[in-house]
Amino acid sequence: MRNFEKFLRSRFAAALIAVLVGFAISAIVLAAAGYNPIGSFGALFNGAFGKPKYIANVFIKATPILLTGVSVAFAFKTGLFNIGAEGQYILGSTLATIVGVKLALPMPLQVPLVLAAGILGGAALGAFVGWLKAKFGIHEVITSIMCNWISFYLCNFIVMSDAFHKPNSTSALQVNGSSYTMILGNWKKSEAGKEFLSNIHWLREILLKTDLNYGFIIAIVVAIAASLVLNRTKLGYELRAVGFNRDAARFSGISVERNIILSMLIAGGISGLAGALTITGISPHTITLLAAMESYGFNGMSVAFIAGCAPIGCIPSAILFSSLIYGGMSVQQVMGAPSDIISIMIGTIVFFTALPGVTGMIADAIAKKRKAKEALKEAVKEA
Amino acid sequence: MEASPEYAVQMHGILKTFGAFTALDHVDLDVKKQTVHAILGENGAGKTTLMNILYGLYQADEGDIFMGGEKVNITSPTDAIKHGIGMVHQHFMLVENFTVTENIILGDEVCGAAGVLDMGRARKEVMELVDEYGFDVDPDAKIEDITVGMQQRVEILKALYRGAEVLILDEPTAVLTPQEIDKLIEIMHDLIAKGKTIIIITHKLREIMQSADECSIIRRGVYMGTVNVKESNETELASKMVGRNVNLTVEKTPAHPGETVLSIRDLTVKDDRGIEQVRGLNLDIRAGEIVGIAGIDGNGQQELVDAITNIVKAESGSIKINGQEIVNTTPRTTFLNKIATIPSDRHRWGLVLPFAVSENSVLERHTEDTFGEGIKLDYNKMHDYTTKLIEEFDIRPSGCEDERMSGLSGGNQQKAIIARMVTSSPNLLIAFQPTRGLDVGAIEFVHKTLIAERDRGAAILLISFELDEVMDVSDTIAVIYHGQIAGTFAQGTVDENQLGLLMAGGEAK
Ligand SMILES: Nc1ncnc2c1ncn2[C@@H]1O[C@H](COP(=O)(O)OP(=O)(O)OP(=O)(O)O)[C@@H](O)[C@H]1O
Numbered sequence: 001m002r003n004f005e006k007f008l009r010s011r012f013a014a015a016l017i018a019v020l021v022g023f024a025i026s027a028i029v030l031a032a033a034g035y036n037p038i039g040s041f042g043a044l045f046n047g048a049f050g051k052p053k054y055i056a057n058v059f060i061k062a063t064p065i066l067l068t069g070v071s072v073a074f075a076f077k078t079g080l081f082n083i084g085a086e087g088q089y090i091l092g093s094t095l096a097t098i099v100g101v102k103l104a105l106p107m108p109l110q111v112p113l114v115l116a117a118g119i120l121g122g123a124a125l126g127a128f129v130g131w132l133k134a135k136f137g138i139h140e141v142i143t144s145i146m147c148n149w150i151s152f153y154l155c156n157f158i159v160m161s162d163a164f165h166k167p168n169s170t171s172a173l174q175v176n177g178s179s180y181t182m183i184l185g186n187w188k189k190s191e192a193g194k195e196f197l198s199n200i201h202w203l204r205e206i207l208l209k210t211d212l213n214y215g216f217i218i219a220i221v222v223a224i225a226a227s228l229v230l231n232r233t234k235l236g237y238e239l240r241a242v243g244f245n246r247d248a249a250r251f252s253g254i255s256v257e258r259n260i261i262l263s264m265l266i267a268g269g270i271s272g273l274a275g276a277l278t279i280t281g282i283s284p285h286t287i288t289l290l291a292a293m294e295s296y297g298f299n300g301m302s303v304a305f306i307a308g309c310a311p312i313g314c315i316p317s318a319i320l321f322s323s324l325i326y327g328g329m330s331v332q333q334v335m336g337a338p339s340d341i342i343s344i345m346i347g348t349i350v351f352f353t354a355l356p357g358v359t360g361m362i363a364d365a366i367a368k369k370r371k372a373k374e375a376l377k378e379a380v381k382e383a
Numbered sequence: 384m385e386a387s388p389e390y391a392v393q394m395h396g397i398l399k400t401f402g403a404f405t406a407l408d409h410v411d412l413d414v415k416k417q418t419v420h421a422i423l424g425e426n427g428a429g430k431t432t433l434m435n436i437l438y439g440l441y442q443a444d445e446g447d448i449f450m451g452g453e454k455v456n457i458t459s460p461t462d463a464i465k466h467g468i469g470m471v472h473q474h475f476m477l478v479e480n481f482t483v484t485e486n487i488i489l490g491d492e493v494c495g496a497a498g499v500l501d502m503g504r505a506r507k508e509v510m511e512l513v514d515e516y517g518f519d520v521d522p523d524a525k526i527e528d529i530t531v532g533m534q535q536r537v538e539i540l541k542a543l544y545r546g547a548e549v550l551i552l553d554e555p556t557a558v559l560t561p562q563e564i565d566k567l568i569e570i571m572h573d574l575i576a577k578g579k580t581i582i583i584i585t586h587k588l589r590e591i592m593q594s595a596d597e598c599s600i601i602r603r604g605v606y607m608g609t610v611n612v613k614e615s616n617e618t619e620l621a622s623k624m625v626g627r628n629v630n631l632t633v634e635k636t637p638a639h640p641g642e643t644v645l646s647i648r649d650l651t652v653k654d655d656r657g658i659e660q661v662r663g664l665n666l667d668i669r670a671g672e673i674v675g676i677a678g679i680d681g682n683g684q685q686e687l688v689d690a691i692t693n694i695v696k697a698e699s700g701s702i703k704i705n706g707q708e709i710v711n712t713t714p715r716t717t718f719l720n721k722i723a724t725i726p727s728d729r730h731r732w733g734l735v736l737p738f739a740v741s742e743n744s745v746l747e748r749h750t751e752d753t754f755g756e757g758i759k760l761d762y763n764k765m766h767d768y769t770t771k772l773i774e775e776f777d778i779r780p781s782g783c784e785d786e787r788m789s790g791l792s793g794g795n796q797q798k799a800i801i802a803r804m805v806t807s808s809p810n811l812l813i814a815f816q817p818t819r820g821l822d823v824g825a826i827e828f829v830h831k832t833l834i835a836e837r838d839r840g841a842a843i844l845l846i847s848f849e850l851d852e853v854m855d856v857s858d859t860i861a862v863i864y865h866g867q868i869a870g871t872f873a874q875g876t877v878d879e880n881q882l883g884l885l886m887a888g889g890e891a892k
């Protein structure tokens with residue numbers, strides 16, 4: 001029982017309970033709307049994990065939101081609210097496309113350069129927001145939202161510009177093939193590859209039918225690195241000190257301005273990398289005309305908050321999130337239930353993770369009961 | 384003791400644990416109606432915790448609360464207020480840009496028809512209260528524009544407005560000037576005369592002697608008994624509380640000052656509203672000397688420290704440390720020139736409360752290779768280093784390296800800052816209100832530490848609003864008035880009256 005109490009006080013329990021409550025509430029909504037909840041959840045699970053191909057897609061879709069999630073989480077741990085992950089993502093993908101289209105170097109040079117362009121774009125945008133906050137005290141939320149729109153229209157401008165527009169389409173030109181980061185990208189399309197894969201059904205499914213790429217592995221490395229930087233380096237120490245108490249940090253000789261800019265720069269770079277990896281990893285390997293925000297940044301916020309803003313926690317959180325989104329499409333197909341149900345579910349989960357005290361309160365109640373029982377036992381013994 | 388109607392509040396057998404740590408071990412408290420009841424105990428003894436339980440902020444694991452002989456169940460501040468309990472916290476909970484009236488009615492608004500806020504009536508009710516108790520506050524002033532003493536009266540009014548019969552004051556005098564303390568004691572006696580009951584937590588024995596009828600003592604979470612203040616004295620209270628004899632006078636050998644370490648010339652500093660607070664100040668401190676600045680709060684002490692620590696820019700003048708000019712550089716330069724500062728507002732300037740104790744203990748020094756080479760921060764080394772500080776400076780509870788700083792009691796937080804500052808072996812140690820909120824045992828410790836640092840050869844700048852402290856600890860006493868040094872005296876060559884006169888802007892005889 002004590003172990004259970006301890007478990008309840010952990011951050012993991014808070015997330016788990018939020019997820020369960022999210023499912024429960026969605027079940028009620030589903031039932032109220034006349035759909036069988038069990039069947040719907042079955043369809044959801046099947047749609048996310050039913051075939052190797054689906055699983056691969058879950059990971060592909062988890063990649064960008066894992067990175068934007070880490071970006072939001074990183075900034076949050078240093079006292080900043082990076083609502084600009086969206087814009088940083090867009091600028092990252094735009095710059096990656098520009099470099100990827102213009103350069104045609106061998107892959108070992110091309111890929112790092114394209115990714116670096118994306119990171120640079122996001123980092124520059126983040127640093128700009130940080131600079132505005134550090135120098136002029138303008139709140140990062142306001143400037144981030146403005147920067148989101150600047151990136152948005154800049155992206156559309158590039159798509160339609162003469163230098164990059166692909167004729168008769170709504171997209172820009174594709175990046176050069178040497179920028180691609182798909183797993184076994186060339187081999188799987190070669191004769192030998194096709195031959196080999198024709199015997200192994202599941203491998204053929206995930207390699208040939210999806211854009212399985214190295215993005216997710218890179219994202220995991222970034223999540224771990226972000227966590228290490230925050231918790232095991234002098235830089236992370238300073239960033240967190242500034243986040244928690246600016247005055248005390250300044251008093252002890254830490255440069256508040258520098259650290260605010262640095263934090264936003266790093267967070268922006270991570271989101272920019274997310275954008276670049278989408279370009280290198282997933283077809284159509286270019287940017288397209290945006291009609292509305294793509295929500296990578298905003299979904300990243302949900303990922304981060306479900307994870308309690310722990311960068312490593314973003315890994316399971318992003319997988320959960322993308323399986324809900326991806327599997328949710330099947331709910332619509334199989335059950336005819338509106339995919340809005342999935343949005344409600346995600347909303348509920350985020351909402352309940354925002355109430356971290358709940359599980360702690362349950363633990364307190366159990367502890368109280370246990371202590372009362374122990375006291376009673378002792379009293380009986382004495383008597 | 385039996386529950387009886389004679390008592391306003393009785394707390395019996397209160398047990399409170401935080402994890403494995405027992406903060407209160409079956410503590411009893413019996414407060415007679417219409418008395419001032421003081422609670423005395425060392426830092427971390429559990430006084431605030433006990434009062435938080437009475438006010439419903441914490442729940443006791445065991446124990447009962449009685450009011451007027453009846454058992455009551457208090458599980459939230461709302462319950463406490465319903466039972467006529469009001470609490471004034473050490474850190475005020477007022478909305479800065481609201482008026483006094485708005486703050487008082489906040490959460491208990493007077494509403495007219497259709498739930499519309501009736502400010503006219505609210506203001507009238509507040510005025511009546513102010514008149515009834517003879518408080519000197521303007522109901523229309525904004526909180527940010529009134530003094531700390533007045534803010535505290537607003538907090539008391541807030542409790543009275545909600546019908547408090549029992550008033551808890553947690554270290555109410557820690558932030559007050561001596562004049563404001565006298566006024567508060569007057570107010571307390573007045574409230575008693577009007578039928579209220581007051582529980583006061585304070586570390587200042589003299590205040591207990593002046594204001595309280597009874598005093599309950601808690602030592603490390605254990606109830607040690609209640610004494611009748613009239614039949615006791617300061618020394619007895621102190622030794623009862625600490626469990627050993629405490630030396631209430633400061634013992635030190637004569638100073639042997641060396642070279643000048645700090646030299647300030649024609650320093651002028653403005654505050655954040657642009658008003659000159661330090662006006663051409665000159666000051667010298669030599670190695671191995673404690674210079675104490677006596678003065679009433681608001682005469683430029685804060686700005687003087689801010690300028691030396693480079694938190695604000697000086698308008699003009701020079702600050703030299705061992706001949707090196709540091710005026711208008713950075714806090715980092717200040718630190719690298721071996722100046723360490725114990726700030727007056729520890730929560731704001733001194734600590735990162737959500738950080739662990741060990742993380743706090745390396746602020747300033749985290750860049751050193753001792754705590755990890757290159758970019759790495761070595762938490763094991765930080766931990767070991769902190770263990771040493773905890774032992775050396777008796778920071779409680781021992782073994783708190785990985786606990787959050789916010790979980791430590793106020794006094795132990797202060798010890799953690801002092802430990803951090805002293806271990807950097809500074810050339811100049813600035814101690815700004817270093818004993819604020821500390822118990823007498825800890826005060827003795829701080830004073831001894833300051834003197835030990837002096838004897839090591841450091842120059843010490845002690846700034847305190849408590850005249851006794853300045854007079855007892857300093858080798859040289861300087862009076863600050865209106866942003867200038869109004870007079871400098873060797874210890875023992877000046878008395879309280881002369882200093883008081885200078886502090887108030889008079890002429891010394
Ligand atoms: N929320 C908490 N979590 C963990 N420990 C706590 C918490 N609150 C208080 N404590 C511990 O309980 C003990 C008593 O703390 P409390 O604040 O009541 O002391 P105090 O007597 O008011 O001291 P001071 O005079 O320094 O204010 C301390 O050791 C403190 O570290």
Ligand SMILES: [Mg+2]
Pocket residue numbers: 430431432792793
């Ligand atoms: Mg306290």
